[in-house]
Each structure stands twice: as structure tokens, then as C-alpha cells.
Amino acid sequence: MARVSSLLSFCFTLFIFFHGYTAQKFPNECQLDQLNALEPTHVLKSEAGRIEIWDHQAPQLRCSGVSFARYIIEAKGLYLPAFYNTAKLSFVAKGHGLMGRVIPGCAETYQDSPLFQPGRGGQYDEGQGQEQGQRQSQSFRDMHQKVEQIRTGDTIATSPGVAQWFYNDGQQPLVIVAVFDLASDQNQLDRNPRPFYLAGNNPEGQVWLQGREQNPQNHIISGFAPEIIAQAWKIDLDLAHKIQKPNEKHGNIVRVEGQFSAIRPPLRGQRPQEEDEERRGGEGNGLEETICSARVTENLDDPSNADVYKPQLGYISTLNSYDLPILRFLRLSALRGSIRQNAMVLPQWNANANAVLYVTEGEAQVQVVNDNGDRVFDGQISQGQLLSIPQGFAVVKRATSQRFEWVEFKTNANAQINTLAGRTSVVRGLPLEVVSNGFGISLEEARRVKFNTLETTLTHSSGPISQGRPRVAYA
DSSP states (O other), X not given: OHHHHHHHHHHHHHHHHHHHXXXXXXXXXXXXXXXXXXXXXXXXXXXXXXXXXXXXXXHHHHHHTEEEEEEEEOTTEEEEEEEESSOEEEEEEEOEEEEEEEOTTOOOOEEEOGGGOTTSOSOOOHHHHHHHHHHHHXXXXXXXXXXXXXXXXXXXXXXXXXXXXXXXXXXXXXXXXXXXXXXXXXXXXXXXXXXXXXXXXXXXXXXXXXXXXTSOEEOGGGGSOHHHHHHHHTOOHHHHHHHHSOOTTTTTEEEOOSOXXXXXXXXXXXXXXXXXXXXXXXXXXXXXXXXXXOOOEEEOOOGGGOSEEETTTEEEEEEOTTTSTXXXXXXXXXXXXXXXXXXXXXXXXXXXXXXXXXXXXXXXEEEEEOTTSOEEEEEEEETTOEEEEOTTOEEEEEEOSSEEEEEEEXXXXXXXXXXXXXXXXXXXXXOHHHHHHHHTXXXXXXHHHHHSOOOSSEXXXXXXXXXXXXXXXXX
């Protein structure tokens, strides 16, 4: 009897433990009676730009488990290297520039040194190697990891712990928006975005973290003893002190004086050997893409690559792990949409992901309905605004300006949607009898409901959409 009692006590303890763990991992944060179009709540100013941050504690962002930021880098502005505690998916909303990443353990494959110039025979012996090593400090120029050219429409995947920098080599501001997946299993800290700076600083501090609002944020190298830095980098103590005390007024986006020089290839375009491989059918062995050489960038602004395209209405392009394999590890995906005035994206919901919608141009009328059948959002959303759409919430968009463009970030590597109307919709897949009895209508009326809309995703909106306050059920 005592053994049975002990076993029951042990099982009860396990139940309480796992119940508490589940409640902590999946807190009841999605009881949303109303959604709002969100604006940035914090602005971190720097010498050559600013970072605008949305409040990740807002109920709808907390439900989605993400945070959101917008980087505005002025001409000749350099966003200094930093890494984050979780996966990040960025979108270049405007401008062009350079982007570099430093992946732990990977070699510097971009080299600029006479020692590596062709025509030197490619042979090496130990005696020559020692002599070259002595001359290297005089003849060596630079070597670093890959540098990529980025432009409007590029979507960039970044893994946790990977340092990243940007430089604006154009005349117009470079605008990049980014979503951070705070609920990811790769984030081993709390549900707060935490930038770790490798250079520069943030004089205003991490205003989004409770308790750190008044404390300036410095780069992590400044926290070590100067002697440690001097010993680790084999430099003198004065230089170590200089590195650890950056100009506090510059922030984390600094202006480059003179010409910015980095080793980079010519403007993007296929090399002849890549075209030859495509004609041969690829002939890959499955080992070409390693963690060091993995593609992290894909452009979504080319209508010729769109998944849905109608000249009179617009286009929609999706990006998932089939297009960009690294997304399989980040567990994120994206969608880019561009529609003309009065075009409508048929009502749909995300089956397996939360979505964060950011408007890059124009305006649209948007309605969102939750699991209780309540219209939790019904209004205009315009350029620069953000709207979070939780998993399963149905949404419809209708462009009210000449052109409406947006990008959606989704918390699944292969997000799936289901539509409520159209040729591939859930209603189209139901028998007429189910539609008739479900809505309490005749078979003829059910036939019109089921078959009148022939499109799959985009359609013309006919007649006005009622606009009003969200319909919410109150206790």
C-alpha cells in the first residue's frame, strides 16, 4: 500500500511539473479581442542613422512570439557588427548597399594580397613559407568573410550568434526591416531581443528591457580587462584602451569618412560556369552548400519569379525552406505582395504559423477575424505600420491606394495558408449538402457560394467593403 501511495505521489508530482512547464512554454497570451496597427515605440539615434523598435510586449506581438525593428542607414552609414540571441529574417524595403556576416569557424574566403595572386606557381615549401610570413605584414592587404551586395526586395536570413554588418553605398537611405523569433528554441534566454555589439555603442540603453532603461549599452569587448584584450590580440595596452572606449556620440551606425573599401565581386549576375551547370542539369553532389557557403539572400521583388501573378491585379511571391534551405533551421519564411487599387487578397488564414505584416508602400483596408468569430481588426493600414496576425485568424486585404505593397514574416519554415473563397478554398472542397446545411441556405445558393469565385488568391473587389469599429464580444 505504501508503494502504491509513493507511486501515486510521484506521478502527481510529474503531472504538476509538466503542467507548469507547458504553461510556462505556451502561456495564454493569445486571448486577443482587438488588434491594432502598430508604430515604433523606441528610436535609437546614431551618427548616420537610427534604429526604430516596436514594443515586443504589445499583446499581439507577444502572442506571435516575435519582435520587430526598422534600420534606417543614411548615405555612407555603416551599421557596426552585432549579433542576436535568436533567428532573424530581414527585408530590404528601400535602397541598396553591402552586407557582411561573420560565421563562427568559417574561413576568410575573400582575399586581397599579393601573396595569393595567380601566376606564383601555387607551390609551397617550408623555407619559403617562413620568409613569406616575415614579409606578410608589409605586403598583406586584407582578407575577410563573404560580402554581398543587397538591394530593394532582398530577404536575408541570419542565424543566432552570427555577427552582421551593413553599409549604405548609395545616395538614398537604406531601409531594412527585421523580425526576431523570440519564441524559437534557438533562443536560450528570455523573450527579449538582445543585440550584442562588437563595436560602437547604444547611448540610450536597451530601453525595451526593464531595469536597463537608463544604462548605456556598450560593445562586449569593452567589458574585458584591457590586459586581456592586449594579450588576446597581441597589441599594446594603449591600443587596447582605445578600442574599448568608442566615441559615445556615434552610436552603432557611424559615418564613413572617405572611400569605403571591402573586397567584393562585381555586380550580381550569373557566372558562365553557373550557366553551364544549369544547362547540364546541375550535376550537384549534395555537398555544395555548407554552413559557411549557404545562401542567405533571396530577392522577392521580381514579378517574373512570382507564385501568383495577374497583370491587372498584382503579384504574390513566397519564400520558404524549399527556396532558401537555411530557413529550415531558422524556422521562418516570408511572403511579398504587391497589388493594384481595388484588388483583393481572398480571405485566408495561416494554418501553421503566426504572421507579422509590414506595409512598405500604399494603403489597404484589412479585416481580421479570430477564433470566436469576432472582427478584431477592421481598418486602414498604411506605409510603415505593422500588423500581427496570429495562427488561424482569418484575414482579407483590399488595396485602397494606387498600389499596396507589403511583406509578411511567418514563424514556420514552410507556412501554409487556407482560403475561404476561390477555386482551391476550403468551401470549394466541401460537398454541396454540407455547404447548404452548414449555412442554412438552398442548394442553388450553396452552388453560387461554392463556384462563383474562380480565382485562387487575387480577385477584383466588387462593391464597397463595410468599414467600422471591430465587432467584439464582451462578457
